[in-house]
Amino acid sequence: DEVAILNRSRRVRIGMRAFPYLMFAPAFILIMSISVIPIGYAIVQSFFRSRTLALGRFVGLQNYADYLFTSNGIGSVVNALVFVGGTVLIAMPLGFALAVLLSKPIPFRGFLRSVLILPWLVSNLVGGLLWGWISNPQYGLAPWLLAQIGVVLPNTISNPAGAMGAVIVASAWAAFPLVMVFVLAAIQTVPTELTEAAQIDGASPWQYFCHVTFPLVRNTTMMALILTSLHAFKSVDIVLVMTGGGPNGATETMALRVFNEAFRLLNMGVGSAGAVMIFAINILFTIAFVRV
Numbered sequence: 001d002e003v004a005i006l007n008r009s010r011r012v013r014i015g016m017r018a019f020p021y022l023m024f025a026p027a028f029i030l031i032m033s034i035s036v037i038p039i040g041y042a043i044v045q046s047f048f049r050s051r052t053l054a055l056g057r058f059v060g061l062q063n064y065a066d067y068l069f070t071s072n073g074i075g076s077v078v079n080a081l082v083f084v085g086g087t088v089l090i091a092m093p094l095g096f097a098l099a100v101l102l103s104k105p106i107p108f109r110g111f112l113r114s115v116l117i118l119p120w121l122v123s124n125l126v127g128g129l130l131w132g133w134i135s136n137p138q139y140g141l142a143p144w145l146l147a148q149i150g151v152v153l154p155n156t157i158s159n160p161a162g163a164m165g166a167v168i169v170a171s172a173w174a175a176f177p178l179v180m181v182f183v184l185a186a187i188q189t190v191p192t193e194l195t196e197a198a199q200i201d202g203a204s205p206w207q208y209f210c211h212v213t214f215p216l217v218r219n220t221t222m223m224a225l226i227l228t229s230l231h232a233f234k235s236v237d238i239v240l241v242m243t244g245g246g247p248n249g250a251t252e253t254m255a256l257r258v259f260n261e262a263f264r265l266l267n268m269g270v271g272s273a274g275a276v277m278i279f280a281i282n283i284l285f286t287i288a289f290v291r292v
Contacts, residue, residue, distance in 0.1 A: 039279065046273040051266045063273035067261070072249040080233060080254040080278075083168060087232040090172035092225060095179025100209070102180070103187045113184075120177035128241030131170035135242075156243075160250030163243045167251055170238050175231065179224045186220035187213060226289050230282050254278050 046063050050056040067073050102113055119127065134142050135156045143153045154162025190213060198208045214221075236255045239245065245252030245260070252260075254274060262271025 042272045042275050046276045048269050050268040063269040066270050067274045076252050076254050076257040083253050084229050084232040086168035087171040088229055091175035091179055091228055095176040096183050099180045099183035117177045119173050124237040127174050128238040132242040135166040158247055163251050167239050167242050175228045182220050182224040186217035190216050226286055
């Protein structure tokens with residue numbers, strides 16, 4: 001009897017220790033199957049000449065060389081950096097400013113919060129189509145409105161700078177609500193005691209922002225910056241729908257080049273090499289931002 005009791009208690013202890021791992025197992029298996037395993041396979045496939053998902057002939061680093069030094073490879077890297085930089089430079093200040101504004105007791109604050117978050121909820125594909133129509137030089141709303149006040153927009157179809165500007169604006173429009181939501185949530189956690197103390201000390205709104213608000217929301221702002229840049233780096237749909245990478249490759253980003261190589265030209269090895277480079281750049285960006 002004593003032996004049976006000991007065995008039973010031992011099984012109970014083992015079961016209690018294993019229970020958390022059993023609860024975690026489904027999520028772990030899901031993450032492994034949809035994230036870790038595909039990334040690992042893409043890294044392996046980047047060293048093989050493949051036209052399907054099956055591994056072909058081993059070619060070493062040739063796929064990386066083909067990606068970088070043929071068919072606008074270096075240009076796609078530069079375009080990606082310009083695209084990400086432009087998106088961040090517009091989305092971050094805009095989202096931050098709107099978050100500060102919406103944290104104040106202004107009229108229709110709830111309605112404005114609901115409306116301003118809509119670009120984040122809309123599919124990037126739909127957003128790209130919308131901004132493609134708005135910026136179209138022939139029938140677009142933006143060129144027509146600006147023409148009424150004597151401002152002529154660059155042609156977003158034939159002008160490289162105009163095309164890149166259009167896709168950056170569309171990307172920033174889709175990205176700023178994420179920044180706004182993150183920063184607004186952080187601002188609302190600022191203790192009221194600090195606000196009251198700053199008011200008693202006679203701090204100006206600018207001094208309050210610089211010495212109270214921003215230091216407390218800095219980490220959240222940095223997280224929003226990381227997520228915005230990572231999302232822009234892997235964005236394909238906006239550029240694909242609006243310009244298709246044109247004119248003459250002026251808006252072809254790294255992610256779009258990966259899409260073209262893998263799914264249009266069926267160069268899976270070259271596409272995997274490009275995807276691995278995007279993954280590595282994202283990791284480097286994240287490490288750099290975290291250390292700032």
